[in-house]
Amino acid sequence: MDLLKQRILKDGLEAGSGVIKADSFLNHQLDIGLFMALGKEIHRRFGHLNINKILTIESSGIGIAAITAIYFDLVSVVFAKKMQPNTMTEAFYSAPVKSFTKGTVSMAMVAKQYLTSQDRVLIIDDFMAHGEAAMGLTSLVEQAGGTVCGIAAIIEKEFQGGSKKLRDAGYLVDSLAVVSKIENGQIYFKD
Amino acid sequence: MDLLKQRILKDGLEAGSGVIKADSFLNHQLDIGLFMALGKEIHRRFGHLNINKILTIESSGIGIAAITAIYFDLVSVVFAKKMQPNTMTEAFYSAPVKSFTKGTVSMAMVAKQYLTSQDRVLIIDDFMAHGEAAMGLTSLVEQAGGTVCGIAAIIEKEFQGGSKKLRDAGYLVDSLAVVSKIENGQIYFKD
Numbered sequence: 001m002d003l004l005k006q007r008i009l010k011d012g013l014e015a016g017s018g019v020i021k022a023d024s025f026l027n028h029q030l031d032i033g034l035f036m037a038l039g040k041e042i043h044r045r046f047g048h049l050n051i052n053k054i055l056t057i058e059s060s061g062i063g064i065a066a067i068t069a070i071y072f073d074l075v076s077v078v079f080a081k082k083m084q085p086n087t088m089t090e091a092f093y094s095a096p097v098k099s100f101t102k103g104t105v106s107m108a109m110v111a112k113q114y115l116t117s118q119d120r121v122l123i124i125d126d127f128m129a130h131g132e133a134a135m136g137l138t139s140l141v142e143q144a145g146g147t148v149c150g151i152a153a154i155i156e157k158e159f160q161g162g163s164k165k166l167r168d169a170g171y172l173v174d175s176l177a178v179v180s181k182i183e184n185g186q187i188y189f190k191d
Numbered sequence: 192m193d194l195l196k197q198r199i200l201k202d203g204l205e206a207g208s209g210v211i212k213a214d215s216f217l218n219h220q221l222d223i224g225l226f227m228a229l230g231k232e233i234h235r236r237f238g239h240l241n242i243n244k245i246l247t248i249e250s251s252g253i254g255i256a257a258i259t260a261i262y263f264d265l266v267s268v269v270f271a272k273k274m275q276p277n278t279m280t281e282a283f284y285s286a287p288v289k290s291f292t293k294g295t296v297s298m299a300m301v302a303k304q305y306l307t308s309q310d311r312v313l314i315i316d317d318f319m320a321h322g323e324a325a326m327g328l329t330s331l332v333e334q335a336g337g338t339v340c341g342i343a344a345i346i347e348k349e350f351q352g353g354s355k356k357l358r359d360a361g362y363l364v365d366s367l368a369v370v371s372k373i374e375n376g377q378i379y380f381k382d
Contacts, residue, residue: 023302024305028269028272028301028302029267029305030257030260030267030270031266032261032265032266032267033266035257036261058249058250059250059270059272062221062253062257063254063256063257063268064257066221066254066258067257067258067261069221070258074223075222079219079250079254113215114215114220
């Protein structure tokens with residue numbers, strides 16, 4: 001998606017080895033006009049799959065998931081939580097998720113009542129690197145007996161292998177911007 | 192706002208002393224149709240204040256802030272982060288925020304480049320109890336020299352004193368549903 005690629009080239013400064021910085025438009029400050037374009041594009045790519053629910057993980061997937069849901073005319077977005085607040089007293093599905101950026105492992109959790117065997121789910125991942133978050137979310141859907149219809153990543157760093165791992169596991173993955181390599185401070189896109 | 196009050200009465204089961212449960216529509220599963228109605232109502236109440244930025248805090252404020260921004264025709268939503276990821280290397284504003292629900296104190300942080308002295312900010316708080324999150328966010332705006340134009344809470348538990356504390360400090364607070372008391376498992380609204 002050209003609009004997104006241009007934005008990454010303009011504002012996605014590298015802040016260390018292999019880390020693209022999308023804080024100015026995607027995961028700290030949110031460019032809502034861009035989000036609307038992203039949501040519309042995600043619907044164009046996944047809208048034929050009879051999806052009834054969007055699943056993401058806190059925090060930075062939530063904004064794009066909420067706006068994308070408008071284009072799918074969906075009632076339900078669910079975001080997996082990374083810890084158990086004491087208001088979540090009922091049973092929940094959980095899966096471990098490793099964050100390479102933060103160097104931590106957390107549990108992704110969704111209360112059982114919000115994922116069912118009837119659900120046809122689109123997973124939205126704002127930043128796919130090793131694919132750990134998306135893989136954890138597929139596990140939650142499948143624990144509930146639901147169907148993962150597809151995984152939409154906003155920015156994918158292909159060279160870190162996440163999308164390959166997910167496709168090898170049988171999932172449909174489609175990313176709006178695919179970074180093939182970062183070399184000498186230059187970002188290169190696939191195609 | 193009647194639509195929201197009805198939803199709280201229908202689905203806002205008390206999950207302990209004083210804790211309203213909004214997991215099914217506000218802060219775990221998100222009812223996007225409801226969010227659009229809430230965003231429109233927030234714009235009706237705050238739309239005349241020449242606001243150029245919405246500020247909230249991760250995680251559960253993000254979805255409603257993103258959708259509300261559409262009604263304000265805003266480019267920028269910023270959410271304060273509760274910890275410092277290693278990609279946030281530049282300077283940031285910070286303020287302590289106590290969570291009575293989780294029993295923790297965390298730092299709310301916004302990178303300095305995303306709040307400026309030019310900003311006229313609407314703060315969105317999904318769930319106002321003691322007002323700690325909103326108070327922390329006002330501090331971030333003021334550290335940047337910006338203006339807090341107003342604070343929109345979605346659900347306010349008036350009996351926990353947050354809105355009084357914020358109004359005493361001079362802020363405009365307007366909540367979409369104000370819970371005056373919870374007694375014998377019954378939720379009572381102001382008015």
